[in-house]
Amino acid sequence: MKNIVILISGRGSNMQALLEANLPCKIAAVISNRADAQGLEIARMHDIPTAVVAHRDYPDRASFDAALAAAIDRHAPDVIALAGFMRILTDHFVERYRGKLVNIHPSLLPAYPGIDTHERALSDGIKIHGCTVHFVTPTLDHGPIIIQAAVPVMRSDTPQTLSERVLHEEHRIYAQAIRWLCRGQVWLNKEGRVSGNRLEQPGAALIFPGLE
């Protein structure tokens, strides 16, 4: 069975969704860069080993990333899932885990990389927003895409209501992506693109606000 390590920085709702998704892999550890991350308590309640590698304890990104890599490598993971992990990782770290490191991002990438995705989506007046699971590459929020979910943006939405609608889908697609990775059904190929051997289910078009 494959091993996964989950990295968090805060609330940990995506981590919790993974812990409760009955995945075909062993969740070996949850590691946070903040000792006060709420998700650590949730992991402990699920009897998952936890560790803190506090970025504030390190003088620069390279030394933090080296300490983080040492904590990760203790578990020899096949997959490392960033779940609301809010630190930018060095190229060296990203290259070391090529094909193993995945991230969930609250937008339909390549739109809205970075932070405040829901605020920016609302201010642009887009009608369809969503979330993305992708392999991590050195360019921030830009790696090869494994799965995306799209949601409508309502006239009455606030960043809060929109983020809740997106988060609900994040929990579903992240568990799906990790399931595929653990079963060896998707992978990052030599050309740096996503390959897979699973059937593609037909999906429905999302048109919003809808045709008459």
Ligand code: GAR
């Ligand atoms: C999630 O919405 C996740 O997509 C986002 O942070 C939130 C963490 O929530 N991640 C990023 O913005 C990374 N660029 P959670 O801690 O409840 O999973």
